[in-house]
Amino acid sequence: MPTFLLTLDATAAVATALADALGDDVMLADAAGAFDLGDGTWRLEAYCPERPDLDLFADAFAPMAADAGGLALDAARALLGRAAVRPLDADDWSSYGLDTLAAxxxxxxxxxxxxxxxxxxxxxxxxxxxxxxxxxxxxxxxxxxxxxxxxxxxxxxxxxxxxxxxxxxxxxxxxxxxxxxxxxxxxxxxxxxxxxxxxxxxxxxxxxxxxxxxxxxxxxxxxxxxxxxxxxxxxxxxxxxxxxxxxxxxxxx
The missing domain is CATH 3.40.50.150 (Vaccinia Virus protein VP39)
Known part of the structure; x- marks a missing residue:
């Protein structure tokens, strides 16, 4: 079965809150983390056993993102709507991990x-x-x-x-x-x-x-x-x- 990578760039507060929540949600993600990109932006990465529905993701986690980021609910839902998903089954996982590392x-x-x-x-x-x-x-x-x-x-x-x-x-x-x-x-x-x-x-x-x-x-x-x-x-x-x-x-x- 392929693994799907969900990514979202956000603030540190939003990315870490989502990573904590997704990391505890074994039905949605096998693992999740938040990483500092070095320019004030953080990246959420969640490894999902099935392709997540991004509309459901935005609806389910918008209240949490709004609370963590001090956002209006609609703004939080719009932010989560910018998440991206791609399959990793054909990737070299070791190379993927290296290629995503910044200085x-x-x-x-x-x-x-x-x-x-x-x-x-x-x-x-x-x-x-x-x-x-x-x-x-x-x-x-x-x-x-x-x-x-x-x-x-x-x-x-x-x-x-x-x-x-x-x-x-x-x-x-x-x-x-x-x-x-x-x-x-x-x-x-x-x-x-x-x-x-x-x-x-x-x-x-x-x-x-x-x-x-x-x-x-x-x-x-x-x-x-x-x-x-x-x-x-x-x-x-x-x-x-x-x-x-x-x-x-x-x-x-």
């Missing part, structure tokens, strides 16, 4: 994957990053990573450290972002997981930062390469809050 933004930084990176170099900015999805943590689509990038952006507008440590680097995203903001710095990106170090090294090559970025398998601050680079400024939220006596790491704050 993520945090401060000056934009994060792309290899699948959606602009082909024209003029469209790829100085602070743009290519971070390929991986089992390593840190592709930019999690709130903790986006908030860390935004905080790093603010710090690096005030400071230009020479040595930067990305402790628990994951994909290398924070260390690579730091190099985009401070191109003459040097970054040591360490992790205790070999897959993370391999992923960070791959992303180093994708971002063409050369030898200024070193991905290293290391457990904590006692690693000799980390100590040799001291004093380093941390761009990792795991080591930002404090600085103990004799530590080779300065807070990023």
């Amino acid at each position: 993520l933004r945090a401060g000056r930084f934009r994060i792309w994957g290899e699948h959606n990176r602009p082909q024209e170099e003029a469209s790829f900015g100085r602070h743009d990053l290519v971070i390929e999805a991986s089992t390593a943590f840190g592709t930019g689509d999690h709130a903790s990573t986006l908030l860390s990038l935004a905080a790093l952006d603010r710090v690096l507008k005030r400071r230009r450290p020479r040595n930067i440590l990305d402790l628990g680097t994951g994909t290398g995203i924070l260390g690579l972002a730091a190099l985009k903001a401070v191109p003459d710095a040097r970054v040591v990106a360490s992790d205790i997981e070999p897959v993370a170090v391999r992923t960070a090294e791959r992303n180093r090559r994708l971002n063409a930062v050369g030898a200024r970025f070193t991905a290293r398998l290391a457990d904590g601050l006692a690693d000799p390469v980390i100590r040799a680079a001291a004093p380093s400024t941390s761009c990792s939220p795991t080591s930002c809050p404090t600085r103990s006596a004799g530590s080779p790491v300065r807070s990023c704050r």
